[in-house]
Amino acid sequence: MTQPASGHAVLDPRFAPPFPQAALNVLRNPQLRKNVAHAIDVIQSKRGKLVDEKTDWQELRTAASALRAHVLENLDTYLEEFEARCTAAGGQVHWAADARQARQIILELLRQEGARQVIKIKTMTSAEIQLNPFLEAHGIKTYETDLAEIILQLGDEEPSHIVVPALHVNRAQVREIFARRMGLEHLSDDPQALTAAARTYLRQKFLTIPTAISGANFLVAETGAVAVVESEGNGRMCLTLPRAMITLAGIEKVLPRFDDLEVMLQLLARSATGERMNPYTSLWTGITPGDGPQRFHVVLLDNGRSAMLRRPVERQTLKCIRCAACMNACPVYRQTGGHAYGSVYPGPIGAILTPQLMHLKHAQTLPYASSLCGACYEVCPVKINIPQVLLELRSQVTNQERHQAARFLDPMYLGLRVANLLFARAWRFHLAQRLGRIGIRLFTRKDGWIHSLPGIGGKWTQTRDLRGFPRLTFHEWWAARDKEAK
Amino acid sequence: MRASLFITCYNDTLYPETGRAVVTLLERLGVQLDFHPKQTCCGQMHANTGFRGEAFSQAKRFVQLYHDTETVVIPSSSCVAMIRDQYPGLFDELGNETLRHDFAALLPRVFELSEFLIDRLGIDDVGAYFPHRVVYHASCHGVRALHLGERPYRLLGKVRGLDLATLPNVERCCGFGGTFSVKNAEVSSAMMAAKLQDVVSTGAEYCTALDNSCLMHLGGAMHRQYAAMKTVHLAQILAATESCPVEALA
Numbered sequence: 001m002t003q004p005a006s007g008h009a010v011l012d013p014r015f016a017p018p019f020p021q022a023a024l025n026v027l028r029n030p031q032l033r034k035n036v037a038h039a040i041d042v043i044q045s046k047r048g049k050l051v052d053e054k055t056d057w058q059e060l061r062t063a064a065s066a067l068r069a070h071v072l073e074n075l076d077t078y079l080e081e082f083e084a085r086c087t088a089a090g091g092q093v094h095w096a097a098d099a100r101q102a103r104q105i106i107l108e109l110l111r112q113e114g115a116r117q118v119i120k121i122k123t124m125t126s127a128e129i130q131l132n133p134f135l136e137a138h139g140i141k142t143y144e145t146d147l148a149e150i151i152l153q154l155g156d157e158e159p160s161h162i163v164v165p166a167l168h169v170n171r172a173q174v175r176e177i178f179a180r181r182m183g184l185e186h187l188s189d190d191p192q193a194l195t196a197a198a199r200t201y202l203r204q205k206f207l208t209i210p211t212a213i214s215g216a217n218f219l220v221a222e223t224g225a226v227a228v229v230e231s232e233g234n235g236r237m238c239l240t241l242p243r244a245m246i247t248l249a250g251i252e253k254v255l256p257r258f259d260d261l262e263v264m265l266q267l268l269a270r271s272a273t274g275e276r277m278n279p280y281t282s283l284w285t286g287i288t289p290g291d292g293p294q295r296f297h298v299v300l301l302d303n304g305r306s307a308m309l310r311r312p313v314e315r316q317t318l319k320c321i322r323c324a325a326c327m328n329a330c331p332v333y334r335q336t337g338g339h340a341y342g343s344v345y346p347g348p349i350g351a352i353l354t355p356q357l358m359h360l361k362h363a364q365t366l367p368y369a370s371s372l373c374g375a376c377y378e379v380c381p382v383k384i385n386i387p388q389v390l391l392e393l394r395s396q397v398t399n400q401e402r403h404q405a406a407r408f409l410d411p412m413y414l415g416l417r418v419a420n421l422l423f424a425r426a427w428r429f430h431l432a433q434r435l436g437r438i439g440i441r442l443f444t445r446k447d448g449w450i451h452s453l454p455g456i457g458g459k460w461t462q463t464r465d466l467r468g469f470p471r472l473t474f475h476e477w478w479a480a481r482d483k484e485a486k
Numbered sequence: 487m488r489a490s491l492f493i494t495c496y497n498d499t500l501y502p503e504t505g506r507a508v509v510t511l512l513e514r515l516g517v518q519l520d521f522h523p524k525q526t527c528c529g530q531m532h533a534n535t536g537f538r539g540e541a542f543s544q545a546k547r548f549v550q551l552y553h554d555t556e557t558v559v560i561p562s563s564s565c566v567a568m569i570r571d572q573y574p575g576l577f578d579e580l581g582n583e584t585l586r587h588d589f590a591a592l593l594p595r596v597f598e599l600s601e602f603l604i605d606r607l608g609i610d611d612v613g614a615y616f617p618h619r620v621v622y623h624a625s626c627h628g629v630r631a632l633h634l635g636e637r638p639y640r641l642l643g644k645v646r647g648l649d650l651a652t653l654p655n656v657e658r659c660c661g662f663g664g665t666f667s668v669k670n671a672e673v674s675s676a677m678m679a680a681k682l683q684d685v686v687s688t689g690a691e692y693c694t695a696l697d698n699s700c701l702m703h704l705g706g707a708m709h710r711q712y713a714a715m716k717t718v719h720l721a722q723i724l725a726a727t728e729s730c731p732v733e734a735l736a
Contacts, residue, residue, distance in 0.1 A: 023673045331659040335676040369670060371663025371677070372534060374630035391534065391572070398536030412665065416532060420540040423495065423526040424547070433499050449709055459668035463675040464706030467500065474498045474505035478521045 011158050012130065013358050016342020019365040023340040032168050036160070036337040039167045043328050046274025054270065063263050065383035068319035071254060072309060078221040078254045079300065085224025089286020091296040099129035102301050106131065106213070106246055109297055110140055113244050115211040121228060121235040122146035123215025124162050124322065125248050125301060127344040128357070131213075142213075143205045145234040147198055154181040160338030162345060163272045163324040168337050202234060212242040212293070216249035217321070218264060219298075222257045225285040226298065229268065229278045239282050245293035251300050252318040264321060267381035271323035304357045313392040317352050319382040324349075326376035326386060332369060341366060348376035352389040360396055367393035411456040430475070437469045444468035487607070488518045490555040492548075494565045495527035501698045503736045507725035508561050508599065510735060511612060514725075515603075522551050528560075530568035533576070535665045542580045545573045553588040557606065558596045561721050563696045566598040567631035598628070599721055600637040600696060610640040614724045616732065617647030621690035622720075623681075623704065625697040626659050638696060638720060645723060651688035658684075662703040678707055686713060694720045 016022060026032060051057050071078060083093040094109075096102035110118060118135065120126065120142055132142045144153045148166035152159055155177035159165035166174075175189035178197050187197055214235065218227040226247050228235050239245065255264065269278045287296050309315050327333045327347025338346030343354040343363065351366040367390050376386040407413045422429045443450045450466040452458070460466060472480070489512065493505040512519055529544030548569065552558050560566050570593065577586050603609050622642060628634040642650050661667070661677025668674075682704065685693050691714075695701050698719055705717035718732060726732040 020670050020672065023670065027672055027676050331661065331677050331680075332670075332673055335673055335680070367536075368666065369673075371626070371659050371661060371666045371674070373626035373659035373663070375626075375657070375659065378630055388575075391536070394534070394536030395538045396536075398538075412535070412669065416535060416537055416540065419527075420532060420537070420543065423529075423544050426524040426526055429495070429526045436499070451710075456668055459671040460706075462671060463678065463710065464703060465709040466702070466706055467709075469500065470502055472502060474493045474502035475521070475523055477502055477506060478509075479523065 011127070011339070011341075011343050013343045013354050013363040016363070019340055019342070019369040022342055023336045023369075026336045026340050031170075032337060033335065035168050035170045037334055038170075039164065040328050040334055043164070043274055047270060047325065047328065048274075050270045050274055050276060054266075060263060060267055061381055061383055064267050064321075064381055065319065067255070067260055067263060068321075068382045069316070071256065072252065072315055072318055074256075075251065075254070075309065078256055079251060081221040082219050082224055082254055083300075085221065086226075086286060086298055087224070089224050091224065091286040091298055094297060094299045096299050096301045096303070098303050099301075102129045102248065102299055102303070103131060103134045105299050106248065107135065107138055107140075109244075109246050110135070110211060113211050113295070115140060115244075117141045117143065117209045118211045118213055119143050119145050119205050119209045119238050119242065120149070121212065121214035121238045122149050122165070122230065123213065123248060124159070124165075124344050125215045125250055126213060127159065129248070129301065129303065131248070143209065145202055145205065145238055146230070147195070147232055147234070150198055150201070151177055154178065158339055159344060160346060161324060161327060162322055162347075162349075168339070202237075206237045206241050210241075210243040212238040212245050214238060214245060214247045216247050216253050216298075217268070218261065219249055219254040220258050220261070220283075221254050223285055225258070225283050227261065228282045229265070230280045230282075231273065231278060233280050236280050236282055239284060240292050242293050244295040244297075245284075246297045246299065248299045248301060251302055251305050252320075268321055268323050271325040271379070271381045304359060307359070308356050314352070314356060314389055316384050317349075317356060317389055319384050320349055320353070321382060322349075323381055325379040325381060326384075329375040329379045330370075331373060331375065332371065336369075341369065348386045348390075349384070352386055352393060355393055355397075360393070360400065364397045364400070367397060415456070430473075433473055440469050487516065487557070488520070488555075489557040489559045489602070490552060491519055491521045492525055492528075492552070492558050492560045492565070493521070494525075494560065494562050496702075497562060497698055500702070501719065504561055504698055504719040504721050507719065507722040507735050508559070510730070511614075511721060511725040512559070515607060515609060515612060517607070520555075522555075525551055528565040528568045529576075530565060530572075531664055533568060533572050534663075538576065539580070541572070542576045545569075545576050546581065546585060549573075549585060549589050549592060552596075553592050555592075556595065557602070558592075559599060559602045560596065561599040561696070561719065562698065563598050563625055563628035563632050563634065564699060566596065566601075567627040569593070569596055571631055598632055598634070598696065600628075600634055600641055601632070603641060603724075604637045611644035612641065612724045614645040614726055615647050615728045616645050616723045616726045618692055619649040619651055619688075619690045620692045620694055620723065621651040621653050621685055621688040622656075623653065623660065623685065623693055623695040623700055624656050625695050625700045626657075628696050629657050634696070641720070641724060642694075648723070651690045653688060654684045655681075660700045660704055662700050664699070667703060674703075675707075678703060682707055682711075682713070686715060690715060692723075693717050694723055696720050 151166040161167040171189045179187045216226045269275045333347040341350045345353045355363040448468045453461045529541035533541035660681040661674040701717040
C-alpha cells in the first residue's frame, strides 16, 4: 500500500493491529475517551427525545426492515432498473467488482476530465476503497469538503465514526489544526470563528475545482436518482458548481421507489444525528442541461457485497443505511472510539461488516469486540440482528482457527475443548469441580478471595478478584439434603 | 405445582447459595422441586465464543434431560436467553426432527426465576424481608433478550424493609460478556469502571441482579477496590426473611 503523499491517513484492516491491542492505545488516551463519551452522550440524548416523540417508531422500523430485505432479495432487478433510468437521464453507470477496479475506473474518469484536483462530498465508501491515497499517488489532489473530513484531512487524523468522523476531536484541537494548516495564528476556538475559517478555505476550492466525487445515501431504481443527506450544505455546493460529478455507491444502496425515501429519511435523520430532518437533502437524476454538472458517472461497487448476499445470516448486514445508531448505543465503542476497529466502519456494524469485506482473511478479532449486550440491535432502524451476525462470524473464525497447529495449546481453545468434554458427562464435570476446588486453594488468600491467577486467569484478576470456591457445590448440597430426607 | 431446577455450571460451582436460596424461596411458596443430577451447562460459553458444534451437544443434552419435566426454572437470565435465542438456530442447523419437536414442546415451560414467580405463580409478594438499600443491575439478557421489564422491580418493591435505589444508565452493559471479559479484558474493565461509578453513586449496600455472571464481574471489582457494597443474587433477597436473613442462607 502506497502511503499518501498528503491528506489524512486511511484505516486499512489489512494492516490494523488486533482489536484488544488497538483498544488499549485508546484506553490510555483520556482526552480522546472524554471527547468520544461527550459527543456520544449529546447525540444519544437528542436521538432519544426524537424517537420517543414518534409513536409509530416500531412500525417505521418494521417497514424499513422489510423494505431493505426486499431490495436484497431483488437486488439484480433494482440495480438494472437504476442503471437504465440513470442512463436514460444522461448519467453513465460503471460496475466495479472490487476496490481496485473502482479506483481504476475513477482514476480513468478523472483523467478524461483532465483533473489535477478534485473536491469530495463526505463518502465513507471512498475510504473503504482507499481512494484518496490512490489518487494522490497518481498526482490528483483530493480536497474533502465536509467539515469533519477537513479536520481529519488537515490534521492527518483517521475517521472514528461514520456520521461524525471527527467525533474524537474537540474544538481546542480543531483550532490547533486549522491554525497550523491554514496559517491562522490568532484563530480562536469559538465555533463561529472555526466555521468561518473553514468557509474561507472551502470557498476557494468550490470556485476553482470543477470536478467532484460523492457517495450516495440512496439510489432510486424507479427514477435513476441519487440521494445525499448532509448537515452543512457543502455537499450541495459540490453538486451545483462543478462540471463533472462522479458518485461512488455500494450496490446495496438502492431503493425501489421514490416514495420509499419517506420511510428511510424519517429513520435516518433521527437515528444518525437526532434531528427530525437533516438540513440538506439533495437528489439528482442524470444531467440537466445548463444546471449543475454536465457529466455524471455512477460507480457501483461490489467489493465483497454479493458474496455477503449469498449467506442467509450475514446478508442482513447489507440492510445497513449507515446511520451509526449502533455505534452511538454501543458500550464498547463508548470506551474505545472508532480507531480501535482499524477500519473506516467502526462500532457494531463495523465489527460485522469489515471482516466480511475482507473475506474473513483480516479483522478476525472484530467479531469478538462485543459483549453481545444487544443495544445495537435494539436501536437499529432497519433491524439488523448484529449479535446474531457476530455469533455467525465468530463460529466461522473458530472453524478457521481451530485446526491450526498454533491454536492447539492456545488457552482459550484448549479450555473450551476441555470444558466441552467435562460438560458432556456429569461425573467428569463433578470430578473437575472437586479437583478445581483443591487446586484453587493455592491461589486463595486468607480473606477467602483469589487476588491473582496465572495464565489466562490473570486477564480476569488484573482488575477483579474472584471469590474462592465454596465448600460444597449446589448439586453436592442437594444430594446431601436428599439423603437426609430419606 | 412441580418445577425442575436448572442450576447452570458456574452457579453450581461458584455460587451454590443462589441455588439454595431458590430452593428456600420456591418451597416456601409451595412449589415441589426436583433437581436432575446429570445437568451441567446450557452451552452459552461455547456458542458465544464460536464453538457451535460443542454448544449444540450441550443444547441437545439439556433437551434430553428436561423434555418430560413439567416446568424448568433457571435463576440466570443469560442461560435462559441462550435457550430461547440460540437453541432454535443450533437445532435448525445441526439437529434432527425429533430434537426440534421436543425442544418446541419444552420451550414454553422454561422460565427465568422472575418470570416463573410473576407469570407462572402469579406472585409478586414472596414474603421477603431485607432491610437494606439495594440497587438493581438490569443485565442485558434480562432487558433486551427476555424483556423482563418491570418484573424484577415488582418483586423488589414488595420486599419489606428494602430501600430500592435508582441506577443511572441502568440499561448499559456492565462489560462482562462471558469470554469477552478475558479476550478483551481491558475494554471489559473500562466498561466495568463506568458501570461501577453509576452503581456506587447510588449509595446502596447491595447490588443485585438476576445473573451471577454480571455480579461476579462487578463484585470482583468491588472487592478489589474495597467498595462499601456487596453483590447478592435477587433470589437470595427474595429468600430472606426476618427469621432467616441473607447471611444465614449464604
